[in-house]
Amino acid sequence: MDNVATVEHARAEHEAEHEHELGFWQKYVFSQDHKVIGIWYAITALLFLLFGFSLMMMMRWQIAYPGQPIPFIGGWLGDANAPGGIMLPEFYNQLGAMHGTIMVFLGVVPLAVGGFGNFVVPLQIGAPDMAFPRLNMASYWAYFVGGIIMLASFFAPGGAANSGWTSYTPLSVIATQGQTWWLIGMTFLITSSLLGSINFIVTIVQLRAPGLTWMRLPFFVWAQLVTAFLLLLAFPPLEAAAFLQLMDRLAGTSFFLPSGLVVSGQALEVSGGGSPLLWQHLFWFLAHPEVYVLILPAMGIVAEVIANNTRKPLWGYRVMVYSLVFLGFMSFIVWAHHMFMTGMGTLISAFFQTTTMIISIPSIIILSALFISLYGASIRFTTPMLFALAFLPMFGIGGLTGLPLGLAVADIHLHDTYYVIGHFHYVVAPGTLLALFAGIYYWFPKATGRKMNDLLGKIHFWGSFIFINGVFMPMFIQGLAGMNRRMYEGGRAYQHVQDVLQWNSFMSWSAWGLGLFQIFFIINFFMSIWRGEKTTNNPWEATTLEWETPSPPPHGNFVTPPEANRGPYEYSVPGAPSDFTPQGQRL
Amino acid sequence: MEIPYTVETRADTGLNNVKLGIWLFLASEVMLFGGLFSSYVLLRVGAMEWPAGSEILSVPLATFNTIVLIGSSVTMVMAWASLKLKDLPKYKLYMGATVVLALVFLAVKAYEYGDKFSHDLYPSESTFLGIYFLITGLHGLHIVGGIIVNSFLLLPGVKMWHTAPERFTNRVEAAGLYWHFVDLVWIFLFPVLYLL
């Protein structure tokens, strides 16, 4: 397979042949090739991440300097949102809800699953494509339409949804029209994820190359498989909930409205008899598994990068896989730990506290295994490795701070404070986001045939790492002091948080600093697509199957039919000629 | 490279892609209707009062519809069996019957809806009617989807029989699985909404 000349030749031939078959539209826009779709997913998702971050940078201004006009862009926001550049509470709530929605459903999941999953999984399992290419295209376009609807909702009367990403009823039922758009947008996003997850499961179960048995699958593929099951089985109840809420908003039903509501001194004209908590159950039935959807692919990426850059197999691969599967299973029965404060009795809260403690164990095992994998390694501090290494303590902090939230009594003080915000950002931002960056730097050469610039990458890493901690670490301090989340004035009015208010501006400046350092990434990303240093098929000297095909891989992926003859991470095998033994290398 | 196992089965899993795909889809459908059934139970247990379905809805019509839908399930499975026996005319007959029965079901449903509306019984009337309209409406949409798929397999899609008979049979089988599922949902909907 090192016979570069023939490979190049075959590739050129292959491409020429496809140039004839497929016109521009089919090749790039309505492509059914998993690699093109994956790249589309990734770029769309990155743009949404940037957009969601921009919303947050505006909010952070309001939190740090309430009542002062937003500099530079304040004037563009319109009088309905920010008269004189000063943000209104209505607008703050829209931004908050849409930041959460966009980051989770339009940013991280499409990047981690739609982007990386699509691009990498078929390559890693030695498949020519996803099992259902046309379905794959449909799920991208459903995602795209869902995203457009979400964006358009900012222009609806009353603006975008403003009841939090959680859309708790009854607030969301009586909210402005943007909420309807949100629900419709979510329906598209759910459809997209469902189609995608079916595709992933079938692909992984059916299209594994000969010899690629379950225990030879790269950890990333396992992570995607479990993730796909979470999406497949947890999303439909939210879809049901979205239909119920749409009925409440449009057809005048009262599934979520109990009798006797009075809004602004006026009795609400509905039949009543509904249950506000029903929404929370259906929402969290999805949203808890969803948070593992945010983390598992990230863990998968980190495992790949760590194995590659430690030059040794993952420690405890088998146990990691079992933990992963167990984690996925348990994630369906912990959801009500988000609802401890809604009035839960002893018995049922004991159940959910217990399951929550149980679910922390597999995470601990996986993280420990990754730490132990470093022992005895020969660590190369490449850019992807820096991001992957940073993931470990960052996820650790996020995960550990989940424990106090998981015990109802401790949650009394911490629920809906910045402690929660700190907890989950540590897992999703310094955790997942850094892991996703690791993935981008790691697989970029495979996707483009060029490497990203290392210096810019390292600057990006250190800037991001420092500033992202600057944003989120103080959240724990504020949260322990009891500062509430979703505070338009950053909590200014409350006497018990006066001592921790000064952190607000520190955090905001950190957020803008974080934004600044992303410029290095954006420049690096686009520059490297065209100007980056050309690489070989296997620049990282990695073992998994995706590195046995040309970079970028041709349509159909593999020039010679791939097969797997050993486990995924056979690095530094004693007696082997080089420090990596590719999975496909003949025995 | 072609995508493998689109038609033939993979030895270690014993499945082809379509078969696994459709079952996964049905699993998600179970959770979708599960969410709605769960809502129904929660709302009903939490409600002060809950009307008897049979006093508002028409049990005879629904019984008729149940029979129609079960009948269409049988014709569907017979259509598949006919393909297995390489009997295309019979396939067309049975598939045609399936589509016709589905249309009958929809017509009856439309009549029921119209009847409710003409008595000013809208979803906003009560939680019971709300959930009735939502679940049966969603189920109705599934019927419409089934009609579209089955009509396709009956008319333009049937061409594939002559080029790739096995693939075509698999498709019919998948459509059948979906159709039986829609039937199965109705089997639960009927007593839950109409009889209890």
Place this chain on the structure above:
Amino acid sequence: MSVDSAEDIRKHVKIYITVFAALMVLTIVTVGVSYINVAVPLAITMALIIATIKGSLVASYFMHLVSEKSPIYWTLILTAVFFAALMFLPLLTMLDGIGR
């Protein structure tokens, strides 16, 4: 399923007809039972039991679950477990609420 011989299929067809008859009978029974006035919990139990039998018949024979492959069984078992969680945990939470 390509291994099924024509003979097998004919046997299947007989089963389908039998199942059809059983489903018809059970439908009549459910409706019939609903006309006798029994206590509500009993009525619910009976109706659900009959519906479950009917559902199993459809799933087992029309959908060929009696002779399916293990990946599909696993998927469905998983789904059934989560379905049960979805059905009962919210209900139990509501019944164990402190604000009634």
Place this chain on the structure above:
Amino acid sequence: MWELLGLPPQASAHAADVDQLIVLLHWMMAILFVGWGAFFLYTLVRFRQSANPKADYAGVKSHNSSYLDVVLALVEAVLLIGFAIPAWATRVDALPAEGESTVVRVVAKQFEWHIHYPGPDGIFGRTAIDLITPTNAIGLDRSDPAAADDLTTINQFNMPVDKPVIVHLSTQDVIHSFAIAELRVKQDVIPGQDIPVWFVPTLTGNFEINCSQLCGLGHYRMRGFVSIQTESEFQDWFAEEMAFQTGN
């Protein structure tokens, strides 16, 4: 240690229990973080490529980490069974007798807290939706004899110290959350439900109710004032407020 974490003052009898659990958990977290952190940094330095050019295929051979995981699971189990579950049970089940407690209703609406005292008779007057007016926001039926000695206030919640308080929470519109940080009290207020919370205030002073659940554009300013007073101060305040409201 709870001061170290920056938790607010403990102004109720159970605050120390809540804080104890938080503190214990943070000890566990700190130990884990420091332990693994040290291991992590050690490996990064010791096993960098220049220091260890050839990786060891097998790596760590012992299974001590499994013992660690088991220990962790045990610690979690102890915290759960020994602290968290019993403490929660007292929170939600062990309501004190109404006769020995200050019992009030708190009605939330966008974006105010309405406090309803039953008065000396201990019985809340009837309330009804159709009686709601801008001046009678909770719809108290003044013609009901039980309502004669009832007192209602807006955003001002006074209570006597060292005597259990039972708050019956309800809301007129959306979900709010009744939280008083110093009392370690937080309870979502769910439409259609009447949820009791109880606590024993132990410090006199002025604190705040902060609404902890997003409830609309005024969520951030849905603040109430809490005054914990001595019994006699409270009685004086009550009489004065009563006179003020009925005298008008």
